Amino acid sequence: MGGTVQPTIEKVPTYCYQCVAGPDLLKVIVRDGVAVGVEPNADVAAEHPACGKVCVRAYGLVQKVYNPARIKTPLVRTNPRKARGEDPGWTPVSWDAALDLLAGKLRALRATGLVDSAGYPRLAVTFGSGGIAPAYLGTFAALLAAWGPVDQGIGSGQGVKCYHSEHLYGEFWHRAFTVAADVPRCNFVLSFGYNGDASGGVTGVWRHAEARARGLRWVQCEPHLSVTGACATEWVPIRPKTDTAVLLALLHAVLLEHDWRAVCDVPFLENMTSSPYLVGPAGWYLRDPGTGKPLVWDPARGYAVPFDDPACRRPALDGEYIAAGVEIGADGARRSVSERVRPAFQLLLEHVRPYTPEWAAEIADVPAATIRALADDYLREATVGATIEIDGATYPHRPVAVLLGKSVTNGWGGYESCWARTTLTALVGALEVPGGILGTTVRLNRPAQNRLDSVRPGPDGFMEQPLNPTGKDTWKGAPHIRNAYRTLVPLAADSPWSAALGPAHLPWLFLENPPEHWPAPTLPDVWIIYRTNPAISNWETGRIERALERFPFVAAFAYTQDETNWYADLLLPEATDLESLQLYRVGGTKYIEQYWQHAGWALRQPVLASPCDTRDLTDVATDLAARVGILDEYLAAVNRGAGTTVSLTGEGWDHAIPPGTRPTAAEIWDRVCRAATASLTGGRDVRDLEWFRRNGAYFVPFDMRNYFLHGAMVARGLRYELPYQERVTRMGEELGARLHERGITWWDVQLDEYQALPKWKDFPGIWRGTAAAHGRESAEFPFWLLTSRSMQYSWGSNVSLPILADVARNVKGHFGLMLNRGAAERLGIAEGDLVEIESPTGRTRGRAILREGVRPDVVVALQQFGHWATPFARELGMPSLNEVASMDLALTDATGSGADLVPVAVRRLDAGHAR
């Protein structure tokens, strides 16, 4: 072996953000300039909550670089006809020509007017994979900020694929855009479909594994045994979309089958919730006529006093009292009251009375005894009254959590489930305290980096929330983008994230079915898409494709050919994960189950020279800004932190980019690196890009106490707006009034969601109703088609990588349809048979995978597949729920979301071969 030249090996630190639970820090092994592998970043094991590990998706990144099916150079469409059967006729062009084409279109928009005659932005931009795109976008957000009005609300599956009601109501109730259990201090988790062992990232998996090893009990209620269900202590196979019924029955069991005074956290209910607020006969709080403050009943003095009267030590929670005051309803309508009133908690007691475990058992197919046992276990494990020390502060310790998953937290029933869960939590004081449930991020409030700092006093002793106004003079009746979140969804607020949190499917829906008394639906003149594939990921993909045929100009940042960019006019191969440069925030109160005890910044950097003619998105943004003539506006946006979340100037530092310059990506990110580190240290410690290239990440400590909202709520003397939903009811009534004043009645069903105490409705029946709406009989579709997350694929934009399929095949559900074995046998379906799934609106097919861990009335298609254009993925033969889901206003809840469930028929097409 003498004379062998030793290879040059580098290990380059970077990050992976292929899921919403990122970023995770890793190292890429580069041998003689070739990326050959990925490994955990052991250098940050002490800081990273999962010891610097990265999941299966990160190991696909090397193949992502070298995938021969990549788009290798910009491509321009030559075939003007857009259809699935029409080859786009791609022709390679230079980046200069490609950007000139796009910039020309954009300049034309600026000349014509940024907004069209219907009032909608002429430029639309869609980013996919909720929350992931910003970690890869470079400074593209600054380009959009410099541009002006941009429609970012044309959806790619948002709402139907996320925890939509949890996002909106969770942030409203406890700054919980997403909710997680405080797993390290929790002893009992009751999960309704929460699949965190597939979707919670490495930190979620790590925390759960540690907890299981120490004996955490986890009960998983879901229609099929998911990955998380597999790891659970117990599986309760519940009927789809009936979770609300069981949750209401749990409330019944806790409140009416136990002595609630003995088992609930009464001081918490009295002092930290709206439970004692008196409610008048019209359903509004009884208020002090002078101050407008809600009143509570003081048993010690025998009369009603304002909720914040310090002399009232123990307000009444139950009973009925005669008291005087005013009720203030929608639009400020006042009504004097001097009659019988009841505390909100009393109304809760009465509200849950019909929801017995026996009642829920009929609906949910969960035995009443099981529900009662779960209630008993929950109360026993809650340890009401116990405390725990966290970093020198004393907190209540309530080691019980109720978690909800996708399809439970969105679509009809999402509000009711989220309300029942959060109320159940509040009953034992397990809200935002150690061991209980915690919000993990904020998206509608600011600052984004620390939930506790977003706690500000609002009306009636509750937190402030930036709701979209519904008053006569304040309602935004003219939609400013095509999904109209400001007009239709008060809870969506108006933050940079709100466009993605509105009814993101309405633009697609309204193109074919224009509603009455509404601005005419228009197509954007230019649509730019990045890391998104709505022709696969939206519901009713056939409708998406029909619309795409009509889009006049689509520029797609493209890794491979896919089902949406098949309809594009221009494909731009951006530098991908291991090829581009960006500094990104890590730690703090960010996203699902991260819980860093540090905050800081991590660098994603090119680990090698791209084998393709790619461009870094930051360079693309700068180039486009210059070509369009908005370079200085773009640089100003970069300087103020648009997209990067850090201003380049601050007290004691100034790393701003001078106007009139045209910096490279490296020059921009060098300044961001300096500003980011300065911002963490008050300017004392400044690290440049070269430092980050070598070290990967920079941290400062982040106090664990920042994860428990309880401290901020107590410090500010605020209450959680639970259980009674007066503000929600008011916004619903006012919204209804505004819409009706415009003659709009097509949103009336959605208005029914706004309830002070949410009721059970026949939620499964809403989906079954789609059959009649399409001229079919509901009995024709006796099965439920559901989806479930695949850790190997969720958010990864990696379906074209065969190495992922190679290993994913080991996990049940890849690549076919999962059915209950007994149900399949009754239909004559054997393992591997080709099976057709038919819904009232479409058909899909796949090979049968027979399982015992699936309810007999359920079939499951993992994730989102059904590809026909994406290389490799089109060969997987994977069925798609999105092909058979009906995009329908009737299936849209008040927050603008749907859910992944479809009534279907199942039949065998032919005998297959067991694989």
Next chain:
Amino acid sequence: MKWGMVLDTRRCVGCQTCTIACKQEQGLPAGTQWRFVADCEVGEYPNVRRLFLPMQCMHCAEAPCVPVCPTGASQQRDDGIVHIVYESCIGCGFCAVACPYHARHLVEEARGYFDVPTPAERATAPPGRHGVMTKCTFCKERVDAGRAQGLTPGVDPDATPMCSVACIAGAILFGDLEDPKSQVAQIVAEGRAVPLMPELGLRPSAYYVLE
């Protein structure tokens, strides 16, 4: 010194991170997996459990694959690692038949994932691994190189099998079963982990923590 592994099924989530990390570390061709996590169901609806079971070579002390090898290619080191000398292997498959854990994998032709090998595949595919039997080696190259640097396998990542390094659930522990201070030895000594199919008498070096 005897290298061994403890696989904790309470922790494993079946994510296949170990599977893909192993493929990467060993430059395995498309379709070949030296280890994987089996996705198992036990029972009948509704009384059913789903279990993730990491499977790999058990590096048995009484490895049945070694004596059946007609060329002596299947070997066992003093530290217990069972491996194959590719130069001597004729790919006859006797060892695969002898292995009750199905842990041996014949690579007839080392194919990449695409029509043409990628630069990464060219850089990582070991020469001479065609037409031979292959299997998990407990990443003996990592272990040996790490020890040469004074590192401790099972403690220092650079001396530890890649599956253990990569596992995101802390479900794969590695170490010296004869060192009473090692985590794996302690778990085994306390009776908290058991081998699969102990009745075969092969004395596997991989132990499983069940429930």
